[in-house]
Amino acid sequence: QVQLVESGGGVVQPGGSLRVSCAASGFSFSSYGMHWVRQTPGKGLEWVASIRYDGSNKYYSESVKGRFTISRDNSNDTLYMQMDRLSPEDTAVYYCAKEGVVVNGYHFDYWGQGTLVIVSS
Amino acid sequence: DIQMTQSPSSLSASVGDRVTISCRASQNIRNYLNWYQQKPGKAPKLLIYAASTLQSGVPSRFSGSGSGTDFTLTISSLQPEDFATYYCQQSYSIPQYTFGQGTKLEIK
Numbered sequence: 001q002v003q004l005v006e007s008g009g010g011v012v013q014p015g016g017s018l019r020v021s022c023a024a025s026g027f028s029f030s031s032y033g034m035h036w037v038r039q040t041p042g043k044g045l046e047w048v049a050s051i052r053y054d055g056s057n058k059y060y061s062e063s064v065k066g067r068f069t070i071s072r073d074n075s076n077d078t079l080y081m082q083m084d085r086l087s088p089e090d091t092a093v094y095y096c097a098k099e100g101v102v103v104n105g106y107h108f109d110y111w112g113q114g115t116l117v118i119v120s121s
Numbered sequence: 122d123i124q125m126t127q128s129p130s131s132l133s134a135s136v137g138d139r140v141t142i143s144c145r146a147s148q149n150i151r152n153y154l155n156w157y158q159q160k161p162g163k164a165p166k167l168l169i170y171a172a173s174t175l176q177s178g179v180p181s182r183f184s185g186s187g188s189g190t191d192f193t194l195t196i197s198s199l200q201p202e203d204f205a206t207y208y209c210q211q212s213y214s215i216p217q218y219t220f221g222q223g224t225k226l227e228i229k
Contacts, residue, residue: 003205024178037165037218037220040129044179044208044220044222044223045157045165045208045210045220047163047216047220050216050218059215059216080180094162095165098166100170101206102135102168103171103174104152104153104170105151105152105153105154105171105212105213106172106212107167107170107171107210107212108155108157108210109167109170110167111164111165112164113163114164
C-alpha cells in the first residue's frame with residue numbers, strides 16, 4: 001500500500017534553515033509528481049511546492065519562492081524540502097502528497113501524516 | 122489567482138441527515154475541482170476529483186457535482202465517521218493549487 005512518511009520537522013529560530021523529507025513506498029515513486037502542502041495551526045491548507053516526476057520542473061507558491069527548494073531522489077524514493085530564511089509565518093504542519101493519475105486536472109491521492117515545523121526564538 | 126470560497130464555514134447536523142457543502146471559484150475552473158476530508162490530527166483524504174469522480178474506496182454516500190464556478194459536495198446520509206472538516210481545491214490554474222477555507226461538519 002502507498003505510504004508517505006515525513007520527517008525532519010522541529011523548532012528553528014527565525015532566519016534559520018531546516019530540511020524536511022518524505023520517504024515513499026508502495027508505488028513507483030519515479031512515475032509521479034509530488035507536492036508539499038502546509039497547514040498552519042487551526043487554519044486551512046496551503047499548497048507550497050510541486051516537482052515533476054523526473055525533477056525537471058519545480059513550482060513554488062509566492063509565499064516561499066526564493067526561500068524554499070523542493071527536490072527528489074528517485075533512486076531512494078524520497079522527496080525533500082529545503083527551507084531557508086524561515087520566518088514565524090512558516091510555522092505549520094508540512095505534508096507531502098502524491099499526485100494522482102491525471103484525469104481532468106490534478107489531485108493529491110495520498111498524503112503523509114505531516115511533520116511540524118515551528119519557527120520561534 | 123483563483124480564490125475558492127466554501128459555505129458554510131461550519132455546519133451542525135445529525136446522523137442520517139443529508140448534507141450539502143458548497144464551493145465557489147472566483148472564475149471558471151471547468152470541472153477541475155477536488156474535495157478532501159480531514160479529521161483532527163490526521164492528513165487530508167481525497168474524496169472526489171474532477172468534480173464528481175469518487176476516489177476508490179470512498180463510500181457512495183459521498184457525491185460531487187458542479188462545473189464552472191459552483192460546486193457541491195453532498196453526503197446523502199451522515200454517518201458518525203463523517204464528522205470532519207471538508208476542503209475543496211481547484212486544479213485548473215496549476216501549479217497554484219488553491220484550497221477553500223474549509224467547512225467544519227459537527228454533530229448536532
